[in-house]
Amino acid sequence: xxxxxxxxxxxxxxxxxxxxxxxxxxxxxxxxxxxxxxxxxxxxxxxxxxxxxxxxxxxxxxxxxxxxxxxxxxxxxxxxxxxxxxxxxxxxxxxxxxxxxxxxxxxxxxxxxxxxxxxxxxxxxxxxxxxxxxxxxxxxxxxxxxxxxxxxxxxxxxxxxxxxxxxxxxxxxxxxxxxxxxxxxxxxxxxxxxxxxxxxxxxxxxxxxxxxxxxxxxxxxxxxxxxxxxxxxxxxxxxxxxxxxxxxxxxxxxxxxxxxxxxxxxxxxxxxxxxxxxxxxxxxxxxxxxxxxxxxxxxxxxxxxxxxxxxxxxxxxxxxxxxxxxxxxxxxxxxxxxxxxxxxxxxxxxxxxxxxxxxxxxxxxxxxxxxxxxxxxxxxxxxxxxxxxxxxxxxxxxxxxxxxxxxxxxxxxxxxxxxxxxx
Numbered sequence: 142x143x144x145x146x147x148x149x150x151x152x153x154x155x156x157x158x159x160x161x162x163x164x165x166x167x168x169x170x171x172x173x174x175x176x177x178x179x180x181x182x183x184x185x186x187x188x189x190x191x192x193x194x195x196x197x198x199x200x201x202x203x204x205x206x207x208x209x210x211x212x213x214x215x216x217x218x219x220x221x222x223x224x225x226x227x228x229x230x231x232x233x234x235x236x237x238x239x240x241x242x243x244x245x246x247x248x249x250x251x252x253x254x255x256x257x258x259x260x261x262x263x264x265x266x267x268x269x270x271x272x273x274x275x276x277x278x279x280x281x282x283x284x285x286x287x288x289x290x291x292x293x294x295x296x297x298x299x300x301x302x303x304x305x306x307x308x309x310x311x312x313x314x315x316x317x318x319x320x321x322x323x324x325x326x327x328x329x330x331x332x333x334x335x336x337x338x339x340x341x342x343x344x345x346x347x348x349x350x351x352x353x354x355x356x357x358x359x360x361x362x363x364x365x366x367x368x369x370x371x372x373x374x375x376x377x378x379x380x381x382x383x384x385x386x387x388x389x390x391x392x393x394x395x396x397x398x399x400x401x402x403x404x405x406x407x408x409x410x411x412x413x414x415x416x417x418x419x420x421x422x423x424x425x426x427x428x429x430x431x432x433x434x435x436x437x438x439x440x441x442x443x444x445x446x447x448x449x450x451x452x453x454x455x456x457x458x459x460x461x462x463x464x465x466x467x468x469x470x471x472x473x474x475x476x477x478x479x480x481x482x483x484x485x486x487x488x489x490x491x492x493x494x495x496x497x498x499x500x501x502x503x504x505x506x507x508x509x510x511x512x513x514x515x516x517x518x519x520x521x522x523x524x525x526x527x528x529x530x531x532x533x534x535x536x537x538x539x540x541x542x543x544x545x546x547x548x549x550x551x552x553x554x555x556x557x558x559x560x561x562x563x564x
Contacts, residue, residue, distance in 0.1 A: 181330065
């Protein structure tokens with residue numbers, strides 16, 4: 142940010158004047174505490190180095206084995222793509238597509254797009270398709286789950302220790318380092334500066350769309366959910382929908398049918414949560430003996446083996462987080478439906494927490510894919526996914542969509558007529 146701007150908080154819709162920030166500084170909403178903007182501490186060249194390193198680690202992680210599993214003289218090397226192939230061969234193409242998208246397709250596309258946009262910032266030029274690439278970054282971020290997969294690898298390694306010997310591969314170290322880089326990259330990308338560059342018409346110092354005269358006090362503002370541009374309603378009588386002049390995304394005063402879609406997705410999540418915990422998520426075949434394992438049963442096995450930290454992680458990610466997310470979103474949606482004025486700031490923070498942690502429940506799905514790839518030793522031992530895995534993965538995806546469909550600004554709307562319009 143180069144001078145005073147009027148920003149509208151995307152969580153509570155409060156209009157606030159934000160001045161220039163020091164390196165590493167952040168501007169928080171004065172009403173709900175949500176972050177309006179953060180300025181990176183380091184130069185764009187450092188962000189470029191991080192992105193290039195992450196891309197190199199991702200290539201290494203896909204080119205070499207994660208681990209080599211040894212049992213009774215048999216060796217099985219597991220790569221990232223091996224889990225996708227194993228799920229597909231077992232007939233679970235839905236799980237194979239989900240794991241392949243969240244661990245290979247989305248992370249690869251995310252890093253390539255990041256490389257493009259950071260190069261544009263370092264060069265100080267608006268490269269072709271920069272607006273499209275910035276929109277792609279926003280869309281891909283929730284689905285690029287390499288840090289979640291890295292934790293899934295650690296859980297799978299602990300479980301595999303009960304079956305045979307493990308030899309760590311080069312890719313294992315690459316993915317663990319990549320998981321750490323994900324956090325660093327997110328802190329060193331100046332998204333606001335990139336959007337200014339995208340709107341500058343080709344030069345870093347050219348006037349941007351948000352450098353227009355500040356709105357008068359009391360003027361209503363719309364905020365683009367993609368690029369964050371705050372603007373006046375585009376035309377009188379245009380209703381509750383318009384188009385962002387900077388990124389061309391659809392801009393609504395509130396997300397259309399937010400509550401209705403959230404309720405529908407929550408209902409689906411509750412329905413799927415029961416079979417996800419009742420049906421086995423995988424079947425272990427060892428020397429002709431079949432043994433099924435549920436999510437809760439896997440937690441108990443880890444605890445009985447003395448792996449309390451890993452058991453706690455799996456319990457939180459696979460049992461506690463999904464039900465807490467469903468319960469929290471239900472409470473928030475019900476409070477909006479009933480127009481409760483009770484503690485809106487706390488409800489907004491609860492929503493942001495729920496939105497951020499939901500993807501971590503994918504750990505169990507990733508663990509199943511890793512185990513299914515490594516333990517395929519014919520008559521000695523095999524691990525196969527089961528119906529519960531599909532139900533559980535569906536719960537994770539449905540709750541992610543439920544959180545994305547909810548508009549937290551509804552928490553702060555207390556006038557009945559306004560609420561009716563937003564629904």
